[in-house]
Amino acid sequence: MLETEQPLSILVTGGAGQVGLELLAAKWPDHITLHAPARSELDLGNPSAIERLFSSRAYAAVINSGAYTAVDQAENEVAAAYSANALGPALLADATRAAGIPLIQVSTDYVFDGAHVGEYNEDEAVQPLGVYGASKLAGEMAVLRGNPRSAVLRTAWVVSQHRTNFVKTMLRLATERHTLRVVNDQHGNPTSARDIAEALKTITLRMIEDEAAPRGIFHFVNAGATTWAGLAREVLALSEAHGGPTAKVENITTAEFPTLASRPANSRLATQRIQREYGVVPRPWQSAVYEIVDQLSAKE
Template sequence: MKAVLVTGGSGQLGTELARFSWPEGWEAVALTRAELDLTDPAAIAAKVAERPWAAVISAGAYTAVDKAESDSVTAWQVNALAPAALAAACTAAGIPIVHVSTDYVFAGDKQGAWEVDDPVAPLGVYGASKLGGELAVRTGCKRHAIVRTAWVVSAHGNNFVKTMLRVGAERPVLRVVADQQGSPTAAADLAAALAAMTMRLVDDPAAPTGTYHFSNAGPTSWHGFAEEIFRQAAARGGPSPQVEAITSAEFPTPAARPANSVLSHRAIEQDYGIHPQGWQSALGDILDQLLGSSKVEKTA
């Protein structure tokens, strides 16, 4: 049995990696914060050395973007020092590491999709600490894949889709930011991509390494995303409030957000043959879990 150690087991991505249909002979062991403290480098080293893992997927992270501004030490411990410890342990064990990073490493001031080799310039503590994790993995383990993603959503945990459905059921009108562009990412689709990359890295010593981007295909704004959530939710008997567009200035937050988080898939398509589905269809899969299939789908 080829066992893959997954950090962040209780998060959206860790949950989907554990639920993923791994091929026969493979298993994912998704560890929660209680099972592996990512602020403890010694515990990380011991866990990787504990058994002959096939690979590590570093999915655990400090993702409270606004809180990170006032809790920078913990953010750096989890987002930078933990990946450093994981990378060092993977090198010692002779196994590859697949590390999940974020669109927040970019300033968001580019027109068009961000390429993997575009200049990085994080706007806040969260993005800076995640960039630190990238550097730690890049320099700490030769056989690595760093996968940046954005706007992760699922039927689990806390995320934009679930928040919109909850608030939309309580209020007739919602105000949502319209001047931040990005591409939503279904955690299940990201998990499938990471699993494919991990298995190839394990089975093929010549598998490509480096930095990649994964999100679902197609750009939108948070406002556009909300409108599509309620359009599809209404077809499933869910809420359908009015969604008003506002600017980021009208919804101030402690941490600045990139105005453009659209990620290019060129590298992951070229090296791994992974072609993400459109975000609208990925959203439909999530809403099927949360609300059930639409009437159209049920009669098809």
């Protein structure tokens, strides 16, 4: 730590999630510490829990990576989804504005309906198809309205070595079946939780240092796009190359794999704004997925 640098604490919500774990694992400057209370201590929908935290210590910023992320279950658990994804961000926006500190909110490609041709820019019209996307959109609006010093990082198709995600599901299913039937008509950007954490770190540190740092909505995803079937093929080929399980992938349509919540057919996000304003340049999704399969293989 340089002598001139004061120790600073950043509140991280959802510290046990894919992105939260990568935020905690990232290398931060020596004068920064992360405080990631367990969910039992910080329920996003609980105003007194948030008040208690803010009165117990001074934070330099908040990164809200906690969220209700069960897309299908949200259709039947509307109140729980809105409590975590809309009320939580609104409470954090009030608390951070009162403290005069930046709030960095993580959001989703599911705020879009997928009807757009090409990549979505940050100012494209939003139209969520389900409860999860609608609750996350309400959270975005609460943050942007509630704290002028805020940024919303929309990301997509999050994968990592942690918890449950599409990469881990494909690897598990490959140990059980010879052929996997996977949707091939939804297009998006697989994105590493580790890379999201790095992007969040860049934004957060700049926003702490510089009151005039760029704010508003930013899209961040790994470079390049594919379908779920394309991602499955890549994962299984990498797994096979690592001596792990593999399977054949059969393309199916969304109509052949009905889910409770509808998903956008195209949710590819354009990342020029974060590249231009924060110098964050995403690596190709294949490189990110390689790293994850490699990490998971090493654990075997």
